[in-house]
Amino acid sequence: MRTKNVTFKSPWLPYLLVAPQLLITAVFFLWPASQAIYQSVLRQDAFGLRTEFVGLANFRRLFADPLYFDAFVTTVVFSALVTGISMLAALVLAIMADRVLRGALAYRTLLIWPYAVAPAVAGVLWWFLFNPTIGLVAYALDVLGYEWNHFVDGTDAMALIVIAAAWRQVSYNFLFFLAGLQAIPRSLIEAAAIDGAGPLRRFLTIQLPLLSPTVFFLMVVNVVYAFFETFGIVHATTRGGPGNDTVILVYKVWRDAFEGLNLGASAAQSVVLMVIVIALTAIQFRFIERRVEY
């Protein structure tokens, strides 16, 4: 790793400077992470009096647990929907905003602020709009002949948390798509226009291929968001219900630890999640390296 060519010298100052950051990292990140790994191979009896080493038994039980498998499937479906919907909507809006000459800034302002709304608050807003008895959207659906009820219908509940999670994320994706589109040299597009390519053709043959690094980057970021940052939406609205239809992995870790008080199982789930995060981050870094060459 590079430093500056010009550096300062001091036997103790650099250690003093990195100490606060390292101390917090060690106490609140490294130690708990190692504890999670350690606890995942232990089993505690019901009273917390005795713990014994059980090897990989917690993991074996976890993977054999149909509830865990269901939560996994739910999370994958949820992430795929949130990522797909929010990216598609953002791409359409970004293409439109990129075409606008006057008022572009005003449109950007109108489109980016939902990013500031916390996931939990977004969840509560849509929870209200879709409320089967008083919600306006539920009423409109009723007029159209669809009886919406997220308290009993798992699909409705899933749709609700997908909408709440995607609504907020569109802003984020929009900003990155817009930045990506505006980085494409105008001359390329003008040359294509002179050669007689229409807007759609120009988009498909020039803009989309040049945007592909952004698309890939956003896909990873959105999957990470849907996997790990949407706890608030589920917890503030459906609470995993009806039944277990909206239990995502992060929600299950929390519930098993704080409501089920099952330490070993929760720790094993934490370790699985850590592996997922590290894999996703590794993908992201590979991609960044490649983009630098590009």
Added chain:
Amino acid sequence: MIERRPLLSLITHGTLVLGAAIFAFPIWLAFVASTHTGREVNRGLSLLPGDRMWENYATVLGDGLSTAGAPPIGLMLFNSTVMALAIALGKIAISLLSTFAIVYFRFPFRVLAFWTIFITLMLPVEVRILPTFEVVADLGLLNSYAGLSIPLIASATATFLFRQFFMTVPDELAEAARIDGAGPMRFFRDILLPLSRTNLAALFVILFIYGWNQYLWPLLVTTDEGYYTVVMGIQRMANSGDQLPQWHLIMATAILAMLPPVAVIVAMQRLFVKGLVETEK
């Protein structure tokens, strides 16, 4: 736009206006609901604001929802502000110092220190919930501002961003400072810090929103209502058990909970976009 296509322009503006309207729709209805009485809201369906705005907002700010066991929103907003500021400023302060050391000094274990910090990027609170909670409980930090903010202020993102920026600062500046007899801290304070101003501000916007919107962490470490944050406290009202939720007050709270971060983004839009696009790269 390359060529004149009136129809396409119309579609363009139409889509954008429609998009903005869909974005704003839930907020508008939340605002409308927050200006009616509870009974009117439960009867449903109004698209225009009522006349109860001041009463409702005064109620949530001053009294809170006693039925839901929630403290006054005024207090929760204060707690959120303290937490968001502590996290944003804390992250910036400790990352600035550690990055300065890593970039401007050569010392044993330098690379190890950088990677240790970097690993934190990989482990969000969500994946190590219980052990982190145990550490905070053992340190006696439950129900305190320190417990709400300190565990979240280690930041790989800020370290990464500052490193990238410091590497672009010309070496001549450090050389000149050294020739003039300035020590490392003098150089840091008088030259590096003023140069980083824009980056600091951009990062502050991003981190303030990050801190304000924390949900799981306050949920874990606060049992005392006096330390609830507003984003976390709102779920206590929405899930008020058997009682009919008091939607007009919940929506007033929701509006208050999103107002500060939205105001920050809109007011500092340029910095926000810069901060977001650069930290994520």
